[in-house]
Every structure is written in structure tokens, then in C-alpha cells.
Amino acid sequence: MAELPEHERRKDQGERDLQIAALTQIVGTLAQNLRRVEGQVNWVAKIVAEARDEQDSAEPAAWLWFNPPAATEDEPQTDQDPRLTVKNFVTWYNNTFVGIDGGRAKPIPACWRQHPGLAMEVATLAYSWRSANMGSSASAREAQYWLHQWRPGFAERLTRDWVHADCLDDGHRDEGAPPREDRFTVVERHAATVKDDRH
Template sequence: MTDEEIPEPQPRNPDDTTDDHQVELHAILTEVIQRLRTTETKVEALERAFAEVMQEETRKRSEPAPWVWFPPPATTNDPRTNVRAFIEFYNLTYVGAGRAQPIPECWDQHPGLAMEIATLAAAWRAANLGRSAHPRDAQSWHHHWRPGAIDRMVRDWTHPSCLDGEHRPAGAETRVDRFTAAEHTETTAG
């Protein structure tokens, strides 16, 4: 731009507040931007803190209580794996003395027993793992839940030969569990 192209400054009309408004608007926008940056920094700090809390919460949720003497059964996102891990833990920990019977390998072929063992496993986890674990609940599990479930397993859910390792139908007929049904639905739909 040459000197000839530069417009001459116009005399300012004292009633014209356009420049003042622009200055004021610029000041307001600058303040808004600064506040947004401050807010963004605070939100990022809160997100980091929340992630740390959630990580700690997850760790505590599956941590065994001090009275859990042996390594607890594995916990995964798959309920079937959790029940199988509990059965292995149960048979290693509780079978061998007294009236304790092993949970047979054919447990999932007896619908009543499958339901019983799933709740037995969930009750054990609730009583012994995580922040809500309490020795009163753990003792109640030993005193009430376990003996009742095993008594029903022997009396109601299985055939005596199942307890000796030879499956025979007893109780309700074998059913497809909801996980297997969902997998079947997914494979046929895809």
C-alpha cells in the first residue's frame, strides 16, 4: 500500500462510540477466553483425578479382605469364568473333611444347581472381596449359605452318581444358559 492509498483519517464524531464498543467487546472476549482456559485446565485436572479414583475403586472392588487366607478365585468380566473359578476354589478349599461334597463337573447340566452355584459364588465374593466385604457376612456364608447350598446340591439338584464323577440326569432338564444362547444368536445373526 502506498501513501496515496492510505485513507485520510476522518474526523471522529464525538457521538460515534464504535471504537469504544470494539475496545469493550475485545476486553470482554479476552476475559471470556481466559476464563475458558482456566475452566478447561480445571476440567482436565478433575478428569485426571476422577480416572485415578476409578482406578483405585476398581482395585479395591476385587481386593480380598484381610481374613481371606488363600488367593481368591479369579474375577473377570465373564460370569461363566467367574463361576468356574469359584468352583475350582471351592473344591480345593472346602472339600476333604466332614460332609463337604465337591461341586461336580456336570454342575451346568443341572439348572437348579447352576443357579445355586452362581448365587453361592456371588455371595462369597460379596462377603470376601472389595470395600463392602465384612467378616460377619463371610461367617454367615460359611454357616448358612455354603451348607444349605451343598445340602440342596446333594438332595435336590444332582444324581448321586454325579458326585462320583459320572453324570446322570436329575432334577430339571438341561437348559441352554443365557450366555450360550446370546452367543448362538450373535453367530447366527452375523
């Protein structure tokens, strides 16, 4: 195969360079447009998320038969922490889910915070209940699952794993993992120490 003369090769190279430059400009313009669209999508997503947060102001689901326990999440502007949500849930649970004498559905004892495993389980029980029954993400299926699986499992572990019978009779017996401070109390104590050190 014969080689092209020098002036033909330069001409082909020049055309190729022009085509590459044109394609580079097109790709650059497309990338710029894509960044602009991505910015607009992010802006819309932020507005939708904010609207959902405002709309999701912890409205109880239609199937919720009793008023739900008050929670920190009911008022997002509050300075309360999740301990209020869990504490109120414990009271609500004890007014709602205590069963017959001899049954497994016992009240959560007043000393629940002094049993670390129980405190962890009570907190997740409270928030799983809220997730299933409150706000726009509430689901009758999840609410029924909570009643059918989470609550009975918790009731069984409460008396089997977490507390002594004395705790269920309004006494308290230190058994199992030793009591410890929750993370909110640790932060408060640390903040108070730092404040005292500054004065």
C-alpha cells in the same frame, strides 16, 4: 365494613402484583441455584463412584486365608463374562470346602452346568462369596455368615435336591430339570447365527 375506594384498591393490587413478581423472581433464582448445586452433587457422586470402582479392584479381605479364585470382575476392561468367575469359583470351592468321607461337604460335580437349579445356586454362591470377601464392601460378619449359613445350606441341597449320587462319583445322570443353555451361550449362539445370516 366499608369498601375501599377504586384508587385504593388499584394501589393495593399494584403492590400485591409487585410483591408476587419479586417472590417469583426469588423462587426462580433459588430453583436455578438448586439445579446448579444438584449438577455439582451429581458430578461429585460420579467421581466418587468411579474412584470407588477403581479402588474396589477386588482386593481380598484381610481374613481371606487362601488366594481367591480369579474372576472376570478382577479386570473390568476384560471381555470375559461371569461364566469365568463361576467356573473358577467351582474349582476353588472343590479345592477348599470338600469335607471328610461320609460328611455332607461334597465337591461340586463336573456336570453342575447340566443341572439348572444347581447352576443357579452355584452362581449365587460364587457371587455371594465374592461380596462377603472381596473389595471395599467385604465384611467379616458377612464372610462368617456365608460360612455358617450359605455354604452348609448349599452342601445339603447339593446332595438332597440337585444331583444324583452318580454325579458325585464323576458320572452324570440326567435327573430333575432338563439341561439348558445359560444366557451367555444363548446370546453367543444368536450372535453367530446373525453373523452367518449376513454372509
